[in-house]
Amino acid sequence: MTELIKYTAAETAAAIAKGEVTAVEVARAHLDRIDAVDKKVNAFLHVDHEGALAAARAVDAKRASGAELGPLAGVPLALKDVFTTRGMPTTCGSKILEGWVPPYDATLTKRLKDADVVILGKTNMDEFAMGSSTENSAYGPTGNPWDLTRIPGGSGGGSAAALAAFEAPLAIGTDTGGSIRQPGAVTGTVGVKPTYGSVSRYGLVAFSSSLDQGGPCARTVLDTALLHEAIAGHDPLDSTSIDAPVPDVVAAARTRDVRGMRIGVVKEFAGEGYQAGVMQRFEESVALLRELGAEVVEVSCPSFTLALPAYYLIAPSEASSNLARFDAMRYGLRVGDDGTRSAEQVTALTREAGFGPEVKRRIILGTYALSSGYYDAYYGSAQKVRTLISRDFDAAFAGVDVLVSPTTPTTAFPIGERADDPMAMYLADLCTIPSNLAGNAAMSLPCGLAPEDNLPVGLQIIAPAMADDRLYRVGGAVEAALNDKWGHALLEEAPAL
Amino acid sequence: MSVMSLVSYEEALASYDPVMGLEVHVELGTKTKMFCGCSTELGADPNSQTCPTCLGLPGSLPVVNAVGVESAVRIGLALNCEIAEWCRFARKNYFYPDMPKNFQTSQYDEPIAFNGYLDVQLEDGEVFRVEIERAHMEEDTGKSTHVGGATGRIHGAEYSLLDYNRAGIPLIEIVTKPIEGAGHRAPEVAKAYVAELRELIRALGVSEARMDKGQMRCDVNLSLRPNGTSTFGTRSETKNVNSLRSVERAARFEIQRHATVLTDGGTIVQETRHFHEDDGTTTAGRIKDNAEDYRYFPEPDLVPVAPAREWVEELRASLPELPRVRRARLQAEWGLSDKDMQSVLNAGAVEPISETIAAGAPADQARKWWMGELARRANETGTELSEQPITPAQVARVCALVAEGKLNDKLARQVIEGVLAGEGEPDDVVAGRGLAVVSDDSALGAAVDQAIADNPDVAAKIRDGKVQAVGALVGAVMKTTRGQADAARVKDLILERLAA
Numbered sequence: 001m002t003e004l005i006k007y008t009a010a011e012t013a014a015a016i017a018k019g020e021v022t023a024v025e026v027a028r029a030h031l032d033r034i035d036a037v038d039k040k041v042n043a044f045l046h047v048d049h050e051g052a053l054a055a056a057r058a059v060d061a062k063r064a065s066g067a068e069l070g071p072l073a074g075v076p077l078a079l080k081d082v083f084t085t086r087g088m089p090t091t092c093g094s095k096i097l098e099g100w101v102p103p104y105d106a107t108l109t110k111r112l113k114d115a116d117v118v119i120l121g122k123t124n125m126d127e128f129a130m131g132s133s134t135e136n137s138a139y140g141p142t143g144n145p146w147d148l149t150r151i152p153g154g155s156g157g158g159s160a161a162a163l164a165a166f167e168a169p170l171a172i173g174t175d176t177g178g179s180i181r182q183p184g185a186v187t188g189t190v191g192v193k194p195t196y197g198s199v200s201r202y203g204l205v206a207f208s209s210s211l212d213q214g215g216p217c218a219r220t221v222l223d224t225a226l227l228h229e230a231i232a233g234h235d236p237l238d239s240t241s242i243d244a245p246v247p248d249v250v251a252a253a254r255t256r257d258v259r260g261m262r263i264g265v266v267k268e269f270a271g272e273g274y275q276a277g278v279m280q281r282f283e284e285s286v287a288l289l290r291e292l293g294a295e296v297v298e299v300s301c302p303s304f305t306l307a308l309p310a311y312y313l314i315a316p317s318e319a320s321s322n323l324a325r326f327d328a329m330r331y332g333l334r335v336g337d338d339g340t341r342s343a344e345q346v347t348a349l350t351r352e353a354g355f356g357p358e359v360k361r362r363i364i365l366g367t368y369a370l371s372s373g374y375y376d377a378y379y380g381s382a383q384k385v386r387t388l389i390s391r392d393f394d395a396a397f398a399g400v401d402v403l404v405s406p407t408t409p410t411t412a413f414p415i416g417e418r419a420d421d422p423m424a425m426y427l428a429d430l431c432t433i434p435s436n437l438a439g440n441a442a443m444s445l446p447c448g449l450a451p452e453d454n455l456p457v458g459l460q461i462i463a464p465a466m467a468d469d470r471l472y473r474v475g476g477a478v479e480a481a482l483n484d485k486w487g488h489a490l491l492e493e494a495p496a497l
Numbered sequence: 498m499s500v501m502s503l504v505s506y507e508e509a510l511a512s513y514d515p516v517m518g519l520e521v522h523v524e525l526g527t528k529t530k531m532f533c534g535c536s537t538e539l540g541a542d543p544n545s546q547t548c549p550t551c552l553g554l555p556g557s558l559p560v561v562n563a564v565g566v567e568s569a570v571r572i573g574l575a576l577n578c579e580i581a582e583w584c585r586f587a588r589k590n591y592f593y594p595d596m597p598k599n600f601q602t603s604q605y606d607e608p609i610a611f612n613g614y615l616d617v618q619l620e621d622g623e624v625f626r627v628e629i630e631r632a633h634m635e636e637d638t639g640k641s642t643h644v645g646g647a648t649g650r651i652h653g654a655e656y657s658l659l660d661y662n663r664a665g666i667p668l669i670e671i672v673t674k675p676i677e678g679a680g681h682r683a684p685e686v687a688k689a690y691v692a693e694l695r696e697l698i699r700a701l702g703v704s705e706a707r708m709d710k711g712q713m714r715c716d717v718n719l720s721l722r723p724n725g726t727s728t729f730g731t732r733s734e735t736k737n738v739n740s741l742r743s744v745e746r747a748a749r750f751e752i753q754r755h756a757t758v759l760t761d762g763g764t765i766v767q768e769t770r771h772f773h774e775d776d777g778t779t780t781a782g783r784i785k786d787n788a789e790d791y792r793y794f795p796e797p798d799l800v801p802v803a804p805a806r807e808w809v810e811e812l813r814a815s816l817p818e819l820p821r822v823r824r825a826r827l828q829a830e831w832g833l834s835d836k837d838m839q840s841v842l843n844a845g846a847v848e849p850i851s852e853t854i855a856a857g858a859p860a861d862q863a864r865k866w867w868m869g870e871l872a873r874r875a876n877e878t879g880t881e882l883s884e885q886p887i888t889p890a891q892v893a894r895v896c897a898l899v900a901e902g903k904l905n906d907k908l909a910r911q912v913i914e915g916v917l918a919g920e921g922e923p924d925d926v927v928a929g930r931g932l933a934v935v936s937d938d939s940a941l942g943a944a945v946d947q948a949i950a951d952n953p954d955v956a957a958k959i960r961d962g963k964v965q966a967v968g969a970l971v972g973a974v975m976k977t978t979r980g981q982a983d984a985a986r987v988k989d990l991i992l993e994r995l996a997a
Contacts, residue, residue: 084549084556097555104549106556201798205555209797239560239799318797321588324599325553329659343594343651370590370792379794 004029005494009075009169009223016059016074023063023074027056027118030076034120034167037497042142043152043162045081046089047121052076055118062116071226071250073116077170078162081122082129083214084203085109092205093125093137093155096354097332106203107235108172108214115230120168123158127356128323129179129207131155132428133418136358141415144187145495146455150412153183153428159217160187166494170227171217176208177311178408178432180215181444185407185458188446188490190224190475191217193432195465196439197242200235206322208315209240211436219491221445221475225253228468247469253476259293261474264400268304269431275410277450281457282406285447288481289404289474297400301392303385307434308426310385313369313378314437320366323359326351361422390438397464402474405431407444407458435462443471445479446490456490502757506681506749509721509756515683516729517676517748518718519627521694523669524637524711525568526704530665531636532559532602537667539710543660551665553597558798561586565667566609567812568703569634570804572669573610574813575697576629581609583803586634586796594651595639595659603635603670605793609802615697616821617689619682622835627690628674639664669703675729683719684748691715691744696820708739715744717772719751721759730755731765735779738772746777754779827851831860844872845882849889856893859900866892870913887916894923907980908932936983938990941974944982945990948973959995967991 004026007015015021031049038044059074079085082092084102086109091097105113112119126136134142134157144152145164152161156173160183163171173180175193184191192215199214206212216227232246265286270279290296328334328350329343336349355363369378396403408428418424435442440462447459459478463470483489530537533550549557573580587605613629640663645655671694679686695713698706706713720732733755738747750772755765769782818826827847828838831854841847846867853863867882871892875882895912898904904912904927915926927933935941948970949956958966967988974987 084554090555092555100555102549102554102556104554104557202558203556206798237560238558240797317794321590321600321792321794324590324592325555325597327592327594327599329594330552330597331554343657344592347592367792370794372790372792375792375794 005033005166005169006492007169008220009072009218009226010220012075012169013069013072013226016063017069019063023056023059023118024053026074027052027076027120030120030168033165033494037165038167040143040148040497041145041161041165041167042140043078043123043158043165043167044121045091045093045124045139045158048088048119051088052118052120055113055116059116059118070115070230072170072230074118075170076118076120076168077112077172077227078121078123078159078168079109079112079119079172080125080156080159080174082125082174082205083109083172084205085119085122088119088122090122090205091139092129093127093139094354094356094359095138095333096326096350098138100332102203104203107200107237108231109203111231112172117170117230123156123162123171125158126155126179127359128205128319129155129174129176129212130319130358130362132178132182132425133413133415134158134183135415135419136356138356143415144412145497146187146412148497150414150455151186153186153408153412155179156183156191156217160184160189160191163187163189163217163219164491164495165497169218170223172214172227172231173217174204174212174214175432175436176211176213176315177436178429180217181432181442181458181460182408182428184217184444185446185460186412186456188456189217189219190221190443190445190479191215192224192228192443192468192471193435193441194228194232194468195242195441196436197240198232198246198441198466198468200238200241202235202237206318208318209322210318211311211315213436220489221472221479222250222253224443225249225472228472242466244466247467249469249472252469252472255473256477256480257293258289258474258477261294261402261470262400263289263294263296263474264299264396264403265296266304266396266403266405267298267300268302269405273409273427273430274406275450275452277452278406278408278410278457281448281450282404282459285459285478286404288478292477292481294474299396299400299403301389301396301434303388303392304434306385307389307437308430310382310389311429311433311437312365312426313382314386316362316366317369317379318366320363320370323355323363326354358422386437389434393434393438393440393462393464401463402470403462405460405462407431407460411450411453411455411457431460438465440465441468441471443475445475447478447482448490503753504757504760506753509752510681512724513721513752513756513759514677514680514724514726515748515752516720516722516732517673517679517683517687518732519673519676519687519690520716520718521671521691522714523572523671523698523704523706524713525565525667525669526702526712527562527564527568527667529562531562531565531634531667532665535665541662543658544662546662547664551597552661553599559602559796561799561802562667565634566802566804568667568701569609569632569669570809571701571812571816572671572698572703573613573632574809575701575816575819576610576613576615576632576671578610578613578629578632580804580809581607581611581802582806583607583801584609585801586799587793588796589635590792593638594657595641595661595664597639597661597664601635601638602796602799604633608633609804615690615693617686617693618821619685619689620839622839625679625682625686625689627676627686630672630674632669632671635668635670637663637666637668683752684745687717687748688741688745692741693820695741700817700820700823702817708741711739714739717744717747717751719748719755720765721752721755730759731767733765733768733770733779734785735770735772736782740774743772743774747772747779750777750779831864833864841868844868844875846872849882849892852889853892853896856890858893858896862896862899863889863892866895866913870910874917885917886919887913891916891923898923898927902936902983903927903934904932905934905980905984908934932981934983935978935981936986938986941978941982941987941990944974944977945970945987945994947977949991949994956995959991964992
């Protein structure tokens with residue numbers, strides 16, 4: 001049975017459809033794996049044994065009735081604890097939402113259920129998706145399955161670690177500044193931030209509304225594409241949802257041909273702060289793309305150097321407003337309500353106890369940036385930078401089909417190393433933030449291990465908005481060529497944990 | 498401050514010039530809320546008309562109500578405003594327990610309508626132009642009921658009950674530019690403006706604008722400056738003044754209160770004030786200095802609203818006849834003086850009268866009933882004229898029966914009473930009470946002969962040519978026929994008999 005956890009989502013779905021294995025067997029195998037290793041990994045905040053088995057039984061019954069199964073029917077999935085799930089706790093990694101059971105499903109949750117995906121549970125994350133290491137979770141850090149003393153990235157460290165630990169073949173993340181791609185890079189898994197507006201945000205607990213985007217994570221490019229197809233598409237409940245057909249990402253993932261494609265290397269994503277082994281694997285990937293028949297050119301995006309400061313004004317500003325609703329009035333934690341205190345006092349005590357230091361830091365930062373008299377200098381200027389970054393992308397994409405860079409400047413760092421240095425932590429998202437500010441699409445996929453520490457390195461591919469299929473075309477080709485070169489996938493067997 | 502120590506209104510105006518700003522919130526009568534599909538029906542069980550979005554649950558998102566936008570544009574057009582080609586919603590961040598998200602989705606520096614005016618007619622017929630600064634879209638908050646305190650406010654309450662049925666109901670906030678030059682008529686202008694706006698909103702059909710139900714709420718901002726100066730004084734903001742009469746009283750009280758403070762050499766505190774219906778005074782609310790910071794920023798969960806110019810022009814072309822134009826037309830059609838028309842307006846009788854005319858009654862008859870019998874009854878029962886249990890069609894039928902000679906004035910009055918008492922249609926009342934006029938000569942002849950026989954003195958006077966004395970005999974006949982005789986015919990019969 002434990003064999004069942006090593007298969008890809010595509011293989012698993014095919015085996016269930018053919019009757020070679022039941023969805024219940026697949027779900028059990030993954031639940032057993034979680035029971036066996038998750039005390040060490042801490043990828044899950046909530047495991048729904050009963051719900052997962054019930055969903056699996058329904059898939060098996062559907063097959064027995066002769067009904068046609070979808071491409072991911074019966075495949076287990078780990079869901080980031082930032083999407084609402086009817087009847088299942090949703091905490092966002094925060095004490096302030098401890099015990100909250102939403103009365104409604106996020107659109108993404110609903111689409112997963114409609115696709116007969118089996119939701120195993122909810123994964124750990126930096127509190128309200130604020131962080132790059134999952135150390136900001138109120139429920140303890142998640143370990144990186146490559147080395148449990150190291151961070152799995154963040155904010156979606158739980159989802160990435162669940163994939164790398166073979167606790168699930170599919171996972172969902174959200175990417176506000178790199179929270180899908182950076183965890184993917186440091187755990188040797190694949191993650192995609194789709195075009196802003198292509199995956200519904202309805203039921204995604206907001207951190208920064210204009211930047212947040214849910215997306216697919218898996219161990220292979222094809223699995224990621226299958227999940228992307230299942231969750232993307234217009235949603236009338238999200239006003240910022242794009243009403244246009246989703247590009248055929250699954251077909252693109254199967255193309256494995258980059259001949260004639262023009263690929264730009266972003267000059268600004270290199271230099272001080274970039275680990276040598278990361279740059280080495282990145283440069284080898286660029287060389288590989290040339291060998292595969294792509295045309296590679298260097299491009300300059302000078303405004304990208306302003307992306308980090310702009311992000312740390314826009315995201316906290318929106319967060320300071322989005323998180324104002326956590327006031328102890330209607331749901332979640334309530335502290336100090338002993339009948340002697342005013343509503344304001346109870347709210348203050350609840351927030352003091354319920355929000356972690358990073359969340360408080362960003363609420364204060366954002367409140368300040370939006371204040372009368374400072375708005376123009378901070379929020380206003382940051383929005384102008386955002387426009388400049390979009391123009392840099394437009395200029396670059398006028399000459400190339402996709403851009404490439406390292407996903408993150410370093411491999412996974414030890415838990416605790418940057419915990420007291422927010423600036424060092426923020427640098428982990430240097431290469432990923434521009435795509436959030438511009439709203440385009442980007443992928444991280446593994447491109448080898450850094451020689452100095454034998455830890456995974458991520459290759460980032462960036463495509464224009466609504467050209468998400470290009471990510472899969474390039475990613476699929478790179479993945480196939482690397483697997484050929486190595487003779488196996490980077491993550492072929494479940495690690496002993 | 499006690500009312501006794503206030504300087505008189507006349508004294509206040511002798512030294513100071515009032516400047517007003519009026520902010521009116523109108524709840525739109527859309528079927529669903531501004532940003533979700535929940536019903537806006539009033540009176541449902543608390544919290545029964547809610548969903549994740551209007552409760553502000555984590556993860557929920559707003560979607561703009563297209564009918565709400567259309568209503569806002571129509572209001573803007575009716576107020577002679579420019580309509581924005583492109584505008585955004587903004588978040589107004591502040592904390593209050595009945596606000597689910599702790600920000601209100603509103604509009605800030607990009608209102609959907611701006612730079613308009615509304616001409617209002619004062620009681621003496623003079624027209625005063627009130628300039629409109631802006632009209633913008635926003636959502637209502639939930640409703641708090643504070644239990645156990647002396648004031649009914651949150652401070653001092655034992656506990657509070659929250660009902661979110663109102664949360665997310667579409668509001669249009671209409672803000673005037675500073676109203677200057679009204680002088681001693683400022684309170685009257687305030688009242689006339691709110692009354693005119695209410696008529697306009699009702700004519701557009703976008704809201705019932707019932708102030709007693711909170712569908713229309715007015716904030717009265719007022720400041721004084723010494724006569725002959727131009728710099729504005731410090732203002733007070735009297736919140737939620739909820740009847741036309743209160744708007745006038747609140748403005749008047751604030752003028753006197755400001756003048757009292759200023760005359761004593763004091764300074765006005767910029768603050769909100771609560772108006773008290775019982776004694777017409779205001780008391781201090783919260784201090785509102787300019788440092789209050791709502792940290793507005795564009796709402797990232799909504800896309801901009803960009804009303805297409807062709808659509809705006811279609812809406813402009815399809816605006817109904819606006820109240821002032823309509824009133825002028827009706828006044829001419831009904832042949833009324835300004836004063837009579839004003840009484841009709843004040844009684845809320847325009848709609849009932851015009852509907853009665855539409856149902857076939859002559860204008861003077863329709864007006865006679867609604868402004869007489871029915872207005873009196875409305876007054877006595879403290880109800881709106883339009884709420885009386887009689888329809889314009891029924892009044893028109895009574896008028897028709899009178900015109901046909903089947904009822905006289907006195908009988909018609911009884912028929913109206915019968916309808917009001919729930920005895921059915923006018924014809925049912927006539928039949929039920931046996932109220933038909935008797936004009937048959939044979940039936941009347943005996944009564945006439947009897948009257949002449951009973952009143953020989955009067956009969957003699959008439960024979961002598963004092964025809965005006967006939968009234969006494971007619972009266973006698975009416976009495977014996979219990980008012981059902983056709984008085985004109987009775988008079989003819991008496992004169993015929995006494996002509997010899």
